[in-house]
Amino acid sequence: MQDVTGSASPIAVSVRDVGMVYDGFHAVKSASFDLPAGKFLTILGPSGSGKTTLLRLIAGFQAPTSGEIVINGKAVSAVPAHQRSIGMVFQKLALFPHMTAAENVAFPLKMRRQDARTIPERVERYLDLVKLGGYGGRRIHELSGGQQQRVAIARALVFEPDLLLLDEPLAALDRKLREEMQLEFRRIQRELGVTTINVTHDQREALVVSDEIIVMDAGEIQQKAQPTRTYRNPQNAFVANFIGVTNFISGAVRSVAGSNAVLAHSAVEIPGIVGDERNPPRAGGQASGAIRAEQIRIAANARSLSGLDIVLEGSIRDAIFEGERIVYEVCVPALAGEALRVFDHDPVDHVQFEPGAAVSIGWNSRDVLVFNN
Numbered sequence: 259m260q261d262v263t264g265s266a267s268p269i270a271v272s273v274r275d276v277g278m279v280y281d282g283f284h285a286v287k288s289a290s291f292d293l294p295a296g297k298f299l300t301i302l303g304p305s306g307s308g309k310t311t312l313l314r315l316i317a318g319f320q321a322p323t324s325g326e327i328v329i330n331g332k333a334v335s336a337v338p339a340h341q342r343s344i345g346m347v348f349q350k351l352a353l354f355p356h357m358t359a360a361e362n363v364a365f366p367l368k369m370r371r372q373d374a375r376t377i378p379e380r381v382e383r384y385l386d387l388v389k390l391g392g393y394g395g396r397r398i399h400e401l402s403g404g405q406q407q408r409v410a411i412a413r414a415l416v417f418e419p420d421l422l423l424l425d426e427p428l429a430a431l432d433r434k435l436r437e438e439m440q441l442e443f444r445r446i447q448r449e450l451g452v453t454t455i456n457v458t459h460d461q462r463e464a465l466v467v468s469d470e471i472i473v474m475d476a477g478e479i480q481q482k483a484q485p486t487r488t489y490r491n492p493q494n495a496f497v498a499n500f501i502g503v504t505n506f507i508s509g510a511v512r513s514v515a516g517s518n519a520v521l522a523h524s525a526v527e528i529p530g531i532v533g534d535e536r537n538p539p540r541a542g543g544q545a546s547g548a549i550r551a552e553q554i555r556i557a558a559n560a561r562s563l564s565g566l567d568i569v570l571e572g573s574i575r576d577a578i579f580e581g582e583r584i585v586y587e588v589c590v591p592a593l594a595g596e597a598l599r600v601f602d603h604d605p606v607d608h609v610q611f612e613p614g615a616a617v618s619i620g621w622n623s624r625d626v627l628v629f630n631n
């Protein structure tokens with residue numbers, strides 16, 4: 259794989275055809291991916307999709323029922339977790355409450371019998387890295403939730419592991435602190451260049467922190483791509499639905515020509531782009547056109563939307579003011595009364611439409627991805 263500078267990074271983690279079966283239940287099904295050294299990968303998916311199982315297999319807490327995991331060129335099936343040079347941060351931080359922040363951070367070094375004379379300097383360096391310089395003498399209960407999180411990060415990184423694994427470490431934090439810590443994880447990871455695998459069901463976190471995102475569903479990898487690609491070119495309807503707010507308009511496939519497809523819903527023809535080249539819609543079959551809420555424009559009348567490929571009349575069913583945007587649900591008679599979600603990102607300058615108001619909505623055909631049903 260090439261990085262942005264064009265030089266190839268070695269593969270730090272290679273997951274090859276890995277499966278995990280519990281009593282006949284396939285928690286992970288034939289997962290394969292390579293992660294180049296120094297990258298930040300997030301495994302994203304709904305509850306029960308197999309994210310944590312995959313992370314635990316990489317950590318070595320369990321052995322896969324099939325397949326192989328290779329870390330830095332070495333197959334690790336026979337290597338127990340504590341010999342894998344992996345730093346970890348979990349939702350439950352598991353800090354030692356009777357120790358100070360510095361003692362917590364020093365702990366992995368003592369366990370690894372690091373020369374005692376070098377430990378204080380190393381601990382101080384890692385406390386500085388997580389912006390806790392001067393807090394080393396505090397006991398854990400004398401630190402805020404965010405500061406405790408930082409101690410856990412420093413403890414996971416202080417022995418300079420080959421790999422950092424994060425299992426929803428931010429899930430229990432309130433939104434503001436969570437967003438702050440997401441940026442901190444990204445900063446620290448980039449500063450150290452440590453290869454990182456993060457598990458979350460928070461799509462925003464995945465988009466913010468990651469170089470690569472793996473989306474999982476029902477034990478299977480649905481897509482592995484950079485955040486912008488995952489968002490703009492979801493591989494299938496599951497990914498399109500799981501990330502962002504997406505409307506699905508289902509209908510009969512009128513025609514398919516190369517990467518263009520036309521759907522018919524009621525009396526409306528909806529042209530779009532074939533979403534999954536490997537599983538393209540077929541003329542005569544059923545498919546869904548996926549369009550993101552922010553790609554639909556809304557106006558008081560159709561004239562303001564001239565230039566868009568599709569313009570339809572509708573009426574406001576609901577309007578939710580969220581500060582930085584208004585979320586509308588617009589009932590569209592031409593689509594048999596189906597309601598589409600539409601974002602207006604300019605709630606300051608724009609009038610807010612009230613429920614019942616007549617509006618026009620419109621979009622461009624290139625923003626519609628057509629997926630097989």
Ligand SMILES: Nc1ncnc2c1ncn2[C@@H]1O[C@H](COP(=O)(O)OP(=O)(O)OP(=O)(O)O)[C@@H](O)[C@H]1O
Pocket residue numbers: 280283284285303304305306307308309310311312459
């Ligand atoms: N030890 C186990 N024995 C039996 N089934 C298990 C075991 N561990 C996990 N599973 C099952 O495997 C599936 C995947 O679980 P996993 O914890 O990997 O999901 P997840 O995506 O991490 O979910 P969450 O976001 O809720 O943590 C679930 O259906 C779960 O019930």
